[in-house]
Amino acid sequence: MEPSTDISRLIEIMAALRDPKTGCPWDLEQNFETIRHYTIEEAYEVADAIEREDFEDLRDELGDLLLQPVYHAQLASEAGLFRFEDVVLAITEKLVRRHPHVFGDRAARHAGEAKQRWDGVKADEREAKARKRDQDPSVLDDVPRALPALARAHKLDKRAAEAGFDWPDVSSVLDKCREETDEVAEAIGKGNSDAVAEEIGDLLFAVTSLARHAGVDAEAALSDANAKFIRRFQHVEARCREDRVAIADAGMARLDGYWNEVRQSDGQAATGSKT
16 A cells, blocks of 8 residues: 555545454544544644644644544445545535635625625525424524634624624623623632632633624634743743752742743833843
């Protein structure tokens, strides 16, 4: 079995790995449930390569991600559900259907109008799926449950806003965040752990809405904050090593001092100061 640039070779390799007589023992034990987390993990690794601007790594990670639909399609084919070719047909049909301004006679004058057409077709698709399930359609129907909670909150909030259920302005959302913070404090004061969890959830959702109103991607903003925290904390660790003190024994006053060093440095870099 030789490598190839043809997608059909990848499909052949996957089928060989799943061959009951000569296949790989590990691959033969897998099913939809056991490999689904790999699918999510590979998507994150693609995103990580993009953030690092490592395009050689991106090429490899895209290959790993491409394997996932081939793997799922092989499992489906074995179960008589569908084949990889059906997956390709479904996405090509969807792309043509959702781009009438490209593949039809409904021209779009700008990107905003093109997105309106896309959203309109998606709404029709949601309604058709709801009818199949004999249910009333909802604008929230196809927001994936497997999304990270913050990204899912952003999508749910955005969908509701597009339907007309939204705060009038960013100051209103700020007021809501303050209200939710007060409710968290009240729940903590009462010592009710279930209420604390619920109120913190409400606060996080309100902050997600605040990010949307401010034109910020909440998931990306938190990812950047994570990276900043890692960099600053690693500075604290390095300073502890320089001063030959264990971080657990340094005390918060000293650790805060180290932390403020890197914060000050960040502030100077942001303003272009050299002092």
